[in-house]
Amino acid sequence: MSPLCYFLSVLTIAFAIGCVLFRRKGKSFEGMLCKFMSSFGFISVAIVGYLFNPENVYYFCLVCFALFFGFFGDVLLGIKEIAPTFRGKLIPLGTMYFLFGHIFFIVALIMQCGFNTITLLTGIAGGIIAFVLIKILRMKVNSALRIIMSVYFAALIYKVANAVLLIIQQGAQPSYVMALVGSILFVISDTCLSLLYFTPVKRKNFWVTVELSSYYPAQILFAMSVAMMK
Numbered sequence: 001m002s003p004l005c006y007f008l009s010v011l012t013i014a015f016a017i018g019c020v021l022f023r024r025k026g027k028s029f030e031g032m033l034c035k036f037m038s039s040f041g042f043i044s045v046a047i048v049g050y051l052f053n054p055e056n057v058y059y060f061c062l063v064c065f066a067l068f069f070g071f072f073g074d075v076l077l078g079i080k081e082i083a084p085t086f087r088g089k090l091i092p093l094g095t096m097y098f099l100f101g102h103i104f105f106i107v108a109l110i111m112q113c114g115f116n117t118i119t120l121l122t123g124i125a126g127g128i129i130a131f132v133l134i135k136i137l138r139m140k141v142n143s144a145l146r147i148i149m150s151v152y153f154a155a156l157i158y159k160v161a162n163a164v165l166l167i168i169q170q171g172a173q174p175s176y177v178m179a180l181v182g183s184i185l186f187v188i189s190d191t192c193l194s195l196l197y198f199t200p201v202k203r204k205n206f207w208v209t210v211e212l213s214s215y216y217p218a219q220i221l222f223a224m225s226v227a228m229m230k
Contacts, residue, residue: 005049005227009220012041016216023212024205032078039071042219049227056229062108063226069101070219091197092145095152102155102186105222109162109179112170119165123158127151139198149194156190159183175228182221189215 015037022031046067050060076094080087130153134146141149163180170176192211195201 005045005052005224008041008045008048009224012038012045012220013216015041016212016220019216020209020212023208035074035078036071038216038219039067039074042223043067043071045220045223046226049224053227053229056226058111059108059229060226062104062111063222066101066104066108067219067223069097069104073097073101092148095145095148098190099148099152099155102152102159105183106155106159106162109159109166112176113162113166116162116165119158119161122161123154126157127154130154134198137195137199139194141198152190153187156183156187160187173228173230175225175230178221178225178228182218182225185214185218185221189218 015034019031019034019038022028022034043064046060046064050057054060073094076090076097080090080094127150131146131150134141134149139146160180160183163176163183166176167173167180189211192207192214196204196207196211201207
């Protein structure tokens with residue numbers, strides 16, 4: 001992998017750490033700026049990775065679309081931090097952008113491993129479990145958002161299942177391992193985010209740190225997988 005990829009990854013991680021530290025100190029605006037720069041970093045890593053390893057144009061394009069949707073989701077959720085008045089509209093909208101991003105990630109993985117009914121059923125099961133847990137945990141969401149969140153978690157679990165299938169089929173190649181670890185980290189990150197947004201959690205700084213500390217590596221790993229993909 002190109003040294004430039006490593007440099008951009010380190011720079012992206014630096015902005016990510018900045019975001020975590022600013023958010024812990026309650027500096028929402030500075031944290032939002034660092035988050036935006038990190039999102040640009042993800043896309044840059046993927047683009048540079050492909051320039052030095054133009055082996056799989058379809059995977060690259062799909063991952064880039066996913067990262068772009070993630071960037072716009074970051075923008076919307078970042079605005080929420082400095083304009084909480086629009087929280088009720090920005091959270092569902094940001095969630096939808098991230099959902100579209102995950103769909104592109106899923107398609108990228110399916111193009112590598114092929115469609116599989118078992119992984120699809122695993123994703124559906126994950127969505128049903130999420131639908132039930134939202135009720136059990138008494139999350140403060142309306143019926144529409146509950147459905148969106150259930151579909152969202154179905155996509156997350158479906159993505160993990162496809163990454164596992166890819167490794168089973170083709171072995172633990174670095175790009176596939178990155179995709180699997182990134183997929184699992186997304187589940188952790190978005191679970192924490194759901195608890196932060198919709199339940200009265202204690203130790204908010206702890207959950208914010210866990211959420212951001214799993215989200216950034218997830219995006220970086222998917223971006224770097226482009227440089228490793230064959």
